[in-house]
Amino acid sequence: MLRERLTINKIEELLGAEAQSLLAFDSPKIAKDTLTLPNPNFVDAVFANSDRNNRVLGNLARFYDQGNLGGTGYLSIFPVDQGIEHSAGASFAKNPIYFDPENIVKLAVEAGCNGIASTLGVLGLMSRKYAHKIPFVVKINHNELLTYPNKFDQIMFASVDQAYNMGAAGIGATIYFGSPESARQIIEVSEAFEYAHEKGLFTILWCYLRNSAFKTDKDYHESADLTGQANHLGVTIGADFIKQKLPTNNGGYKMLNTGGPSYGKFDERIYTELSSDHPIDLARYQVVNNYMGKIGLINSGGASGKNDLADAVKTAVINKRAGGSGLIVGRKAFQRPFAEGVKLIQAIQDVYLNEAVTIV
Template sequence: MDAYQSIGIRRRLKRFFRRDGRALIFAMDHGFEHGPTDFEEHWEHVNPRIILRKVVRAGIDGVMMLPGLARMAGDEVKPNVGMMIKLTSKTNLRPKGDQLLQSQLGFVEDAVKLGADAIAATVYWGSPQEDAMMRQFAEIASYAHDLGFPVVQFAYPRGPYINEKYGRKEDYRVVMYGARAAVESGADMIKTYWTGSRETFAKVVDAAAGIPVLLSGGAKTDNPVDFLKLVWDVIEAGGAGAVVGRNIFQREDPEPFIKALLRVVHRNEDPEEAAKAEGLL
């Protein structure tokens, strides 16, 4: 018979993933990690309540925030939408030499108090500070799992040795390694980089051995169809969906775009057809 915690982890994961095992999650940690300038193009979205209302209305499966934004605007996240609280981060104000470390800015108890359905933390695999982040993740995951909460790892390979040995940080061998490290360190969900092709991303999914792998959305694409095609490729490669920030909040009217993404993720619709259906073309 399953332990109580195992039931809790499975139930909470279902708040993000639909019956098809896929999810579209909105990310909003950019004001901390990149700075408020990320919102300058559509400044009203710097207010978390405004953008959260839009993404929830559009039908998003889940949202990811840092503890302070969840405290400020978490009541905009309706009960049918999963809420992920990320407990590690960094600012771009740090000296360059310290940019490869994520620091803890909240605790598992905080996420529980805020009503989280999942708890997230980043590990920069290959960083000179990898050891500190491994320990940080282990402590967060151990306690969260004890309480029945799933743990999401943002598995980001970054470091000087990666460039020497493998090439770009998005090289599939590096991303595959990071995904496997996430699995072996106890992640229940993985967010990571695109590797450039369906074939190589499928290897990342294989390396994750059944743990859901979601695309890290990255910088905004000028043409929305280009991003829809990228997410389509992720799904075709066996990925479980995407965690998207800038490609949503840097658009003036993100709701049709979100609805088109949901068509691609959950209905297997062709990206151009999904775009046409939502008036993007």
């Protein structure tokens, strides 16, 4: 039975007062014809020229061809690592059925996602039943919050071989760029990504910033300049996709250099010629740092709140119009009843399927 998709009128309604600004924006700082944009032949256009072997290309093709967005060049990924990252009780108390790993996988399948990203435990327990039905992405490192006092560090929970042996299509990992532990994490993840490619698995890197100095008058963990550079470090170590928070501001380098140069390096033109204050320009700067779009930018959906559907659709519109490759949404979906979670994910997919929402 065919489902009713979001129309452009419904998308405009959900965007509310921001509809005109987001849907009619037509003057980006960086033109789209300088970018490699999502398209049905993305694997051939980009990765066939790379050092990725045939097994990686096969898994990438399967990933891009799966689900409701299959064959479009866009991706809808369902991630559930919050049982470790944010504690299982805090994450699943709203909807205890997701303590059961099978319900996690079922939601991804029912919603028509391109793939599911989760922990070794969740995917390993379900691998014989589902790994051939939907691409598995095993998240191999996590931050756990049981150590007292809490610390913020990504440590390895799983290996590439474990992901390969369960039939996974890819692996995922996080680096906390800007943190004291980032140097070790860069080495660990770079080595894991190299071995994953040898085994035929694609790679997704969560390029998150983590440093208390980045949060002052604004939360510069979400600044376009700093997240853009985190993305550029991520593609440098062989990520096939970058997961990043949607930028909400800019000027992180400027803030950190108040009183004189002391942190990093920047050029004033990244604020004047390469970006602006418009949300789509901020997101496009992230795309630019992903080798001008040759590595797909997947923005995260963020925490669950009061206006999840409208917030998710807005994020999808910004990502798509900027030249991004899709969304990775977890809490907004699994912290609500199963059927509602499916509808929310499919509403996001509808943004990418709607031809009226164009790349600017």
